[in-house]
Amino acid sequence: MNPPDAAAFLLHLRECPELMEAAAPHGQYLTGADYDQRLEDRHLCLRCGAGARNAFTAETDIGLRWLDLCNACSYEIRKVNTVSSGFYYGRLPS
Numbered sequence: 001m002n003p004p005d006a007a008a009f010l011l012h013l014r015e016c017p018e019l020m021e022a023a024a025p026h027g028q029y030l031t032g033a034d035y036d037q038r039l040e041d042r043h044l045c046l047r048c049g050a051g052a053r054n055a056f057t058a059e060t061d062i063g064l065r066w067l068d069l070c071n072a073c074s075y076e077i078r079k080v081n082t083v084s085s086g087f088y089y090g091r092l093p094s
């Protein structure tokens with residue numbers, strides 16, 4: 001099964017931010033260690049279900065949320081993401 005269109009996927013997440021796990025429920029700032037831990041916890045890519053290789057964060061109406069993506073989806077999302085979409089790329093792992 002093909003993953004959803006990248007732009008439609010971002011739009012869907014904006015409308016349903018609860019699909020992403022809360023990243024900073026207490027409003028704290030995230031550190032590099034938080035991103036490292038997120039990757040070590042081995043989540044699945046939210047777009048296609050493959051193993052996530054990148055941990056991003058997204059600022060939403062319900063707070064900062066995790067956006068876990070594999071490398072292929074990260075590339076596709078980067079192509080369509082704009083500043084106005086409200087999605088950040090907090091940190092790319094090495």
Ligand SMILES: [Zn+2]
Nearest residue numbers: 045048070073
């Ligand atoms: Zn993916």
